[in-house]
Amino acid sequence: MSENINTWLSQINNDYKAALSVDCVIFGYTDADLYVGTIKCNMPPYEGLPSLVGDLVRPDENSDQAVNRIIIEKTGFKNLYFEQVHTFTNIDRHPLGRVVSIAYFSLIKLDEYQRAESSNTKELNWINLNENFILAFDHNQILEKCITQLRDQIKDRPVGFNLLPKKFTINQLQELYEVILQIKLDKRNFRRKLLSLGILSDIKEFQTEVSHRPAKYYSFNKQLYDKRKSDGFLF
Amino acid sequence: MSENINTWLSQINNDYKAALSVDCVIFGYTDADLYVGTIKCNMPPYEGLPSLVGDLVRPDENSDQAVNRIIIEKTGFKNLYFEQVHTFTNIDRHPLGRVVSIAYFSLIKLDEYQRAESSNTKELNWINLNENFILAFDHNQILEKCITQLRDQIKDRPVGFNLLPKKFTINQLQELYEVILQIKLDKRNFRRKLLSLGILSDIKEFQTEVSHRPAKYYSFNKQLYDKRKSDGFLF
DNA sequence: ACAAAAGTGTTGTCGCTACACCCATGG
DNA sequence: CCATGGGTGTAGCGACAACACTTTTGT
The missing domain is CATH 3.90.79.10 (Nucleoside Triphosphate Pyrophosphohydrolase)
Known part of the structure; x- marks a missing residue:
């Protein structure tokens, strides 16, 4: 000053x-x-x-x-x-x-x-x-x-996770990315990538009352994220 | 408001x-x-x-x-x-x-x-x-x-270029990256990468009065950078 | 001729992209 | 049994990392 x-x-x-x-x-x-x-x-x-x-x-x-x-x-x-x-x-x-x-x-x-x-x-x-x-x-x-x-x-950065409900499906996450970035993403690749990051927890819950195969819910695991961040990088 | x-x-x-x-x-x-x-x-x-x-x-x-x-x-x-x-x-x-x-x-x-x-x-x-x-x-x-x-x-982002003198050598640029990121980079890979971005201009000048092989000077080409940015991504 | 930094190519690996079909549920 | 979205595997390609020697200059 x-x-x-x-x-x-x-x-x-x-x-x-x-x-x-x-x-x-x-x-x-x-x-x-x-x-x-x-x-x-x-x-x-x-x-x-x-x-x-x-x-x-x-x-x-x-x-x-x-x-x-x-x-x-x-x-x-x-x-x-x-x-x-x-x-x-x-x-x-x-x-x-x-x-x-x-x-x-x-x-x-x-x-x-x-x-x-x-x-x-x-x-x-x-x-x-x-x-x-x-x-x-x-x-x-x-x-x-x-x-x-x-x-x-x-x-x-996992901004997306902060922006979703505590539990969400991979497809919901993908839709969010698509809307924000205004691009279409490949379902398989997106799923593989996100799961491979190792920062999502499978909470063993499924959608209910949907008239199709119910999707698995995940949640963002902040501990894993922080740990991984302190090791090296991410995404 | x-x-x-x-x-x-x-x-x-x-x-x-x-x-x-x-x-x-x-x-x-x-x-x-x-x-x-x-x-x-x-x-x-x-x-x-x-x-x-x-x-x-x-x-x-x-x-x-x-x-x-x-x-x-x-x-x-x-x-x-x-x-x-x-x-x-x-x-x-x-x-x-x-x-x-x-x-x-x-x-x-x-x-x-x-x-x-x-x-x-x-x-x-x-x-x-x-x-x-x-x-x-x-x-x-x-x-x-x-x-x-x-x-x-x-x-x-080409922050690094803004931070260097108008003309600089690839090695100077690399040193800057190394100091900022606190890591050691491979000379060949760094050079290849940076040149392949196509945002440096070879200004046909060389170092003088150095007691070793003189290095080529480059400058940051903002036009090329902006053009490239408007196409897709970068780095 | 020697010291000192500049400059140069190739190979293996890993991650990204592209792509098509079966699965589980409700109606 | 049909409609709807969920979920899966593989092959080709491109980007990145690892690595050692030759070149040019000043002294």
Whole structure:
């Protein structure tokens, strides 16, 4: 930091301060498509446009806590996985003054969201990422960065596992990869690869009430993952 | 953002604001080792400890601009490549109050730094990353995150090229990789791999005044890189 | 002629891709 | 018994790792 405490104390006042906000890119996915959850912006000059879900970070919380709060508020999900992506600091990014925004992404299975959607959760508008659309503020830019990051991450980190229910089938995992990366994967190769990583636990459960051969459920084994990570690499 | 402008306007005052700072992890490398550039902290309770180079972001600049300013101040290098890594927001991370810090990393060849070190650049203390040491504030944590990021990045992005002089030899590039990743690489395989990427230009120049066979200089060809990136993947 | 770093090819292995059919269940 | 998605094996190819000697320059 600066060499002099006094410099600090004086600078830290007034216009050296900024409002701190977080913006969440909440991805929602179905069998076929990837969406982003938005709300309607009511601030000129962006009135009426969709915007990402965000809020100011309160004085008594850090940004992760703020994100957690917002996600619970908007989706009702209490332990959703999320990651910090990038911080946007352009001086004119917000009409009301200097607002710095820390961008996060998260991901949710859309039919679970709809099933869970309860009395008190505010409704999100889901926009299909295959369409073109304009968001308020610099939110298109934020969204782009988050999409890129999500795609990069999923290729060499088990982000996908954090994003699925505790138990899932290999095919569900594959669908998630396909939707995120927008490519078609080979069933056999995908299964072989993922199982060979040795980070999935066979929990000896099967689907029920499906009108076809029931699939085996697996869960993500974090211990094995951490162990393997400390040895060498992964994926 | 929030649904109501008034919410915004009122909240944005007072204790909802934070001081905004950047901290730079300036890596320095030699043939054999990787270092981090530090200054001496004079703020209790961390007085006397080394700390990362950082400063407040001024009201008229964004965080990238602040980083650029700091790097020029401390190293004299005008176009050093740098990247944003992560933002640290814990409420008690700074003794003087709420200071949010955006972490960046950069990288410099140590002998160039020493050669260029001029009258007006403040001196940095270079700490070898193989040693154990304690930094002021949460700077050890910031440093860790930056090291991880640098290692991850270099594996699948041409970060390395941005970090070298405009013209460099393949062996210099290899040394950089070896120092950063802390592994020994095979000369032939490295050369083959890098040349096969097709993003290096042979600039038809050779080392001079070396008492051994002079090496060919290459430069990073950004056009080729961008082209290749838009086709498919890379590395 | 010697020291010092630059530069060069081949072979085995492992992981990825491509591809088509049988299995278990519900209706 | 039919429809639906679950689950399996193999062969060819390409990328990566391992490995030692010759070349060019300065002294």
